[in-house]
Amino acid sequence: MEEKYFTPEEKKEMLALSRQLLAHTREIQERDDFKRIRHIISDGIKQNHYRRDRYGINPTIHNLNTAMLLCDKISPDRNMIIAILLFNLCKTEFIPTEELVKEWGDDIAKLIRGLLKVSTLYSKQAAVESDNFRKLLLTFAEDIRVIIIMIVDRLALMRTINHHPNEKMVHDVAYESNYLYAPLAHRLGLYAIKSELEDLSLKYTNRKTYTDIAHKLNETKVKRDQYIAEFIKPIREKLDATGLKYEIKGRTKSIYSIWNKLKKQKNDIDHIYDLFAIRIIIDTTTEKEKSDCWLAYSVITDMYQPNPSRMKDWLSIPKSNGYESLHITVYGPGDRWVEVQIRTKRMDLIAEKGLAAHWKYKGIKSEGDLDTWMNNVRDILEAAETGPMELMKNMKMDIYDKEVFVFTPKGDLYKLPLGASLLDFAFHIHSKLGMTCTGGKVNGKNQKLNYKLKSGDTVEILTSTAQAPKLDWLAFVVTSKARNKIRQTVHEMNNRSATLGKELLERRFKNRKIELNESSLMKVIKKLGYKTVTDFYDAIADESLDINNVITEYEGLDKKIPDAAEIRSAEEFQLMTAADDDSTSSDVLVIGDDIKGINYRLSKCCNPIYGDDVFGFISAEGVIKIHRHDCPNATNIREKYPYRLITTRWSGKLGQQFGATLRIVGNDDLGIVTSITSIINKERDTSLRSISIDSNDGIFQGFLVVGVNDTVALNNLIKKLKTVKGVKDVQRSK
Structure with a gap:
């Protein structure tokens, strides 16, 4: 089986890589490690569990190359190498988890679990352009060694795919390597890997440019080295004369860096100022740092003409990220511009490892705690004498354990605090989205506003124009943006609602020709149990408090309630029947753009009924209230x-009764109430809900609330009531 699995070239390469890996790991491997691994892989190949990927890449060769790169570029580590070699067999479940732990131990099992978890990210197809994608990798990885394996694995893949026939795959892998893996390598201090990933990425995505720059550099390497030596020689002589302790480094930029300069400066390679740079690092005390740097500056500018427009003084005023250095560009021999960086050893250390963190200087964004943590990791990588990987086994990647990362349906990625709700996510995207959010779909399932997000969730927000923020939302949102916006909006709505409620009350008092006294009104407010005037007016605006009840309480303050036996006329006659709920979810009304089934309320200020010209009003609570077009408000x-x-219109669906208020005026007569109720009771599909009648000097006026199907039925009823003896006028009340 293995004979068919490997091509002759692959078998030759596999044997060579196995010998090299054996030699590199001889001191760290345990007895029979490689014998056992070879046996497992052989069985996996025979049972078709160690198969090539969809691009034809042989996993055995690839994993051996990855293991070798780990040894060469970082440090040999037994557990990481075994995890690399066994990962594919665990992914296909050829090696069960229980067997993995039993045969190879918890640490190797932990590494492979991390690799498996990270591999699931790609099923999300998230846009790697998102800066949060790097953080999500760190969150899922849990172990820094997993990230290191991923980076090295990617370099092995990048080396393999040169001239691969699937050009799209090559382009996609190269692009992702440049955007995702190169910055991760940079943060870990793996500079050689970072530069190679960037260069290979350019090579695969823009081969002509890469080849042109590479040829140009090769053609000029000898001349460039000679030029650097010529440039440095007189500087050394002058600096030596000053007594400064220093070292000078000359370096050529990577092909990728040169390409970036070409793009930014829109120039050709012969005119790039810093195709190579000279760095002068001075060994001095803290007290003399600035003066010694300026002394070196003086020496250099005495010899070479500086370009004032290219000078960057980060000695006098360091960058906000802590970076300190003096950059000058001078006109060197042969009419060429050369960049010179002057700094002390302390400044160089900070620029490489400390406050500035070199990736910030290069324009890669930093995230606070991650900088410090990554610097510690880099220190371990560079300074540990007993194997850096051994020291990292217990370093958990919990730098983002207080955050969650969620996807939109399009694959965009967002970061929120741990404990954030679906509503927090809606506000995070846009305030308007949050204020109209009614819930959402998380991983395809409907969820409520208070659903707590988990890293990796795919969230779709659902909205409604009828929705509005409520104070109880504050119980489950955690982001300051959401909390502040909810408080602000609710406060504004309450103020508007209270203003509207006050206007409604004042208008009703005016219509009833009742003088409004603030002192008496405060007594009513207190009697009704409201703590503040705002709460009272809010209740009127949202119709949880009937204005008619307020008027009754107000008028009753100075009146003695008569005994029932003393009632001899229509005066103070009260009939109350259970009213139908004025909220409905039926399809009697069509609201908005032909949308049916939305909950609404028929406003009590005008009591619209079927057939009235109506419109909808989204109240402060987000409830749609239906008003007549001729409503007083x-x-x-x-x-x-x-x-x-x-916009609102009647849908044509009948069968529901509506409450309508009639104002009736007539001569006081004991039989008047009986006559009125008799007519109403005889009407088909009409019901009497309540009567409230007052009498004064033989004249009565009152209000009837009747249930009718539509305006036609109501108009017929009005005509019949006007025929009752003693009734002077009947009108529909607004």
Whole structure:
């Protein structure tokens, strides 16, 4: 089976890599490690569990190359190498988890679990352009060694795919390597890997440019080295004369860096200022740092003409990230511009490892705690004498354990605090989305507003124009943006609602020709159990408090309630029947753009019924209230809140009764109430809900609330009531 599995070239390469790996790991491997691994892989190949990937890449060769790169570029580590070699067999479940732990131990099992977890990210197809994707990798990886394996594995893949026939795959892998893996390598201090990933990425995505720059550098290498030596020689002589302790480094930029310069400066390679750079590092005390750097500056500029526009003084005022250095560009021999960086050993250490963290200087964003943590990791990588990987086994990647990362359906990625709800996510994307959010779909399943997000969730937000923020939302949102916006909006809505409620009350008092006294009103507010005037007016605006009840309480403050036996006329006659709920979810009304089934309320200020010209108004609580076009409050609503109006029409579906209020005036007569109720009771599909009648000097006036199907039935009822003896006028009350 293995004879068919390997091509002759692959078998030759496999044997060579096995010998090299054996030699590199002789001191760290345990007895029979490689014999056992070879046996397992052989069985996996025979049972088709160690098969090539969809691009034809042989996993055995690839994993051996990855293991060798780990040894060469970082440090040999037994557990990491075994995890690399066995990962594919665990992914296909050829090696069960229980057997993995039993045969190879918890640490190797932990590494492979991390690799398996990270591999699931790619099923999400998230855009690697998202800077959060790097953080999500760190969150899922749990172990820094997993990230290191991924980086080395990617370099092995990049070396393998040169001239691969699948050009799209090569391009995609190269692009991802440049955006994701190179910065990760940089943060870990794996500079050689970072530069090679960037160069190979350019090579595969823009081969002509890469080849042109490479040829140009090869052609000029000898001349460039000679030029650097010529440039440095007089500087050394002058610096030696000053007594400064220093070292000078000359370096050529990577092909990728040169390409970036070419793009930014829109120039050719012969005119790039810093195709190579000279770095002068001075060994001095903290007190003399600036003066010694300026002394070196003086020596260099005495010999070579500086370009003032290219000078960058980060000695006098360091960068906000702590970077300190003096950059100058001088006109050197042969009419060429050369960049010179002057700094002390302390400054160089900070630029490489400390506050500045070299990746910030290069424009790669930093995330606070990650900088410190990554610097510690880099120190271990560079300074540990007893095997850096051994020291990292217990270093957990919990730098983002206080955050969650979630996807949109399109694959965009967002970061939120741990414990964030679905509503937090809606506000995070846009405030308007949060204020109209009614819930969402998480991984395809409907979830409520208070659903707590988990890393890796795919979230789709659902909204409704009828939705509005509520104070109880504060119980489950955790982000400051959401909390502040909810408080602000609710406060504004309450103020608007209270203003509207006050206007409604004042208008009703005026219509009833009742003088409004603030002192008496405060007594009513207190009697009704409201703590503040704002709460009272809010209740009127949202119709949880009936204005008619307020008027009754107000008028009853100075009146003695008569005994029932003393009632001889229509005066104070009260009949109350259970009213139908004025909220409905039926399809009697069509609201907005032909949307049916939305909950609404028929406003009590005008009591619209079927057949009335109506409009919808989104109240402060987000409930749609239906008003008649000739409602007493309509003009005020249209002027102050035009953005909260919504078109509404009757759908044609009958069968529901509506409450309508009639104002009736007539001569006081004991039989008047009986006559009125008799007519109403005889009407088909009409019901009497309540009567409230007052009598004064033989004249009565009162209000009837009747249940009718539509305006036609109501108009017929009005005509019949007007025929009752003693009734002077019947009108529909607004």
